[in-house]
Amino acid sequence: MRLAAIDWAMLETTLALGVAPVAAAELVLFRTAAVEPVVPRSTADLGLRGSISYEQLLDTRPDLILISPWYENRARLLSRIAPVANYSIYEPGRRPYEAAIAATRDLGRRIDRSAEAERAVAQADAELASARTRLARSAGRPVLIMNLADSRHFRVFGADSMFGDVAERLGLTIAWSAPTRFGAFPAVGVEALAAMTEAIVVNVGPSPPSALAAVRESPLWRAMPPVASGRFVGLPAVNPYGALPAAQRFARLLADGLEALAVG
């Protein structure tokens, strides 16, 4: 089965099923912003997710094109190339981790790889379980999961995001309770941390190095209770709108980061 993945979460899912897609979108950025899983060199790059090259896609002769609802307005054009399968992991009122499991199983059934799908789900569950054990000491702690944009602004991920969902499954609680849009709340200022006396702040990359330096050096950041008491963890880049591989990567990196915090 020759698969083409327009959506990054479905690219991850395909790789989790042990299939190398013939084509996927925006691989240059994926390799630095999502990192895992490794995309084989043989996979053709389709260009920007917002502006994919239909001609390149046509050239790779896919049998099935995987999209998410974000790309729905291109579905008709894409279906001229190959059948289109639309998988939704991020939608209001549905927990992303469960949705990612469902998408993995659905795709596995569709391409006759149900066994691989079950293995991928089991692997993800195991990774989360192991991270939960490692974080037993932090159980119940509130975490504020964010992504620094610059030294003064960050995005916050709510409980409805993949990061929030995974953190809750690891036994943590989500410090951000205000409403979010598609799991994230854009452009929050540093002051938001003033009231979070108990929270551990977790920054998920990619963030500009200058912004991370500001957290260490700027007096306002250092006065915020979580930072003042050293409860700031910087994680490498993880895809915030990913599937099971992103959830696993986040769980592993979060456990590493929080363990280091407890030790240090």
Place this chain on the structure above:
Amino acid sequence: MPRALVGPWLLWGVLAAVAAALSLQDVLSSLSAASAEVDRALVLYSLAPRIAVALLAGAALGLSGALSQAALDNPLAEPATLGVFAGAQLALGVAAILAPAMGALGREAAAFAGGAGAATLVLALAWRRQLDPVTVALCGMVVAMVASSLSAALILSRGDYLFALLIWGGGSLTQEGWRASAAIAAVLGFGIVWALLLARPLGALAAGEIGARSLGVPTPVIRIAALAIGVLLAATVAAEVGLIAFVGLAAPAFARLSGARSGRILAVSPVIGAILLWLADSIVRRLGEGDAIPTGAATAILGAPLLLWLLPRLVLADRPTAPERRPRRDPARMLAVLAALAAGSIAAALWVGADAHGWRISSVAEFAELLPFRGPRVAAAAAAGAMFAAAGVILQRLTANPLASPEVLGVGAGAGVGLAAVLLGFGAVSWPLQMAGAGAGALAALAVMLAVAGRGRLGPERMLLAGAGIAALCLAGLNAVVATGSPSAFALLAWITGATDALGPDQAIAAVVTAAALAAPAAATLRWLHVLPLGTATARAVGVRIGAARLALTTIAALLTGAAAMIAGPLSFVGLVAPHAVRAAGLAGAGPHLLGSALAGAALMTIADLLARTVIFPYQLPLGLFASLIGGGYLLLALRRR
């Protein structure tokens, strides 16, 4: 001091007092008796530096505007109209990609290099026209639009990673310490020293070149020194807090309105700039939590009425345009050439593609397979190009101004505001509704423009300035919406760059049908188009009802622009280039001008589409970006020759 001049200063005192009261209340409410360590830190490292940065940045921008205006003897010169902000934004984006580890000093250097580079380019282009205000403003607008288009493409190509650049575009004064204030204060101190040194020479310049020569310093040195300081001030503010629009324009304008003259303007503008930004920021802080409303967006909105008020009162020598010597060619032959050009471009766009090894011409089998994908894009691009060009012809003839066009007159950007309103109001809506919103926005922008500039038959120069102002305002507003980072913001950003990715057969058919539907009424107006450029008296003499004709033409031009902008974005300049070039080629009659321009517009836009699709295959560039590069380049050449 004469009594008449006390009033304005009293007003500024009151405004400063209001800002002070609002700030004081904020500080006191945070520092109640029960306040903890954290609250004190918030006042000391967030609220207080924010007030300081508002004052300092306002003063720096006010001084920057006053220096630029004195140096160029141009009441509309300011960092934004000189392209400084757009250049700084582009440089910051490029630097963030090439050298992400760069510190604050690196950011400042990059912003200065970009801002100074853009300003230098603008001045170099306008040099041959002796830096006359209109040429400077137009070159500035073109450079700014092309730079903004490139920045938007950059943000889109790097996704979330350049989110910081989006926030920058909104101009947020949020602070996390005193570093930014210190940096701006240092540069402001430096600028004030230089302003003191330059005040007398600049005053002599204003009095006339002869007076200036007696100072013993060559006048270009004085002008360049003043501009360099102005750019340094603005670029520092840009690097530290982002895009703060219109303070640099407003502060010197208010200084003049309050009665300050020549040298005093340099002294008063920083004070007024500081009060303006302080007040705007105090109000914005009250209206929304955090960065709900970016301060830069608020100042842009405050700047709108000022600009509209200022324009009709500008003292501009409306110089008579030199009678053009145009080659008269046989219209039928020229039209045949243009038709062949359009057909050739369309054929090339359909047949030529790229793969991993470079460009290639498709075989017949490949062509049949690729047609469903290339066809809609090419059809939509050709229709958009033709519609922009037709709108340009109408506007150029309606205003008797060879440089009028939907882009230059701010109609395209107005379409963007209409689209933004629809997207924000109703979320993801259908294509026809988006098109209607864009059309309504275009109509509103054009109506405002004609109302402001058209009253009492203003000269073409002032009309172009009004358009440049409206375009800058609309784009600042769009920047503010984009700065929220919501899903509609990314849709809007894609639209600004003219991304054609989602164009399917439906949209292509809609575009072609719209173009055809609007062609009929446009053809019916040929007589008006022929007569109106000859002047109102002539037009009336041959029995044209001027009011009705203007209304009908305006409406058609706005609808054409709205529909075309939905496909190619607002910044393509095709609506300027095609009519201008076709006229220069000798098609002077209304009918041949309209038809020829439509063909040329279609050709330009399809070539832009071909390039956008192939240059960095498989990554695609937005169509509008290429069209603006081609059109902007042509416009700059035309402005130099004008």
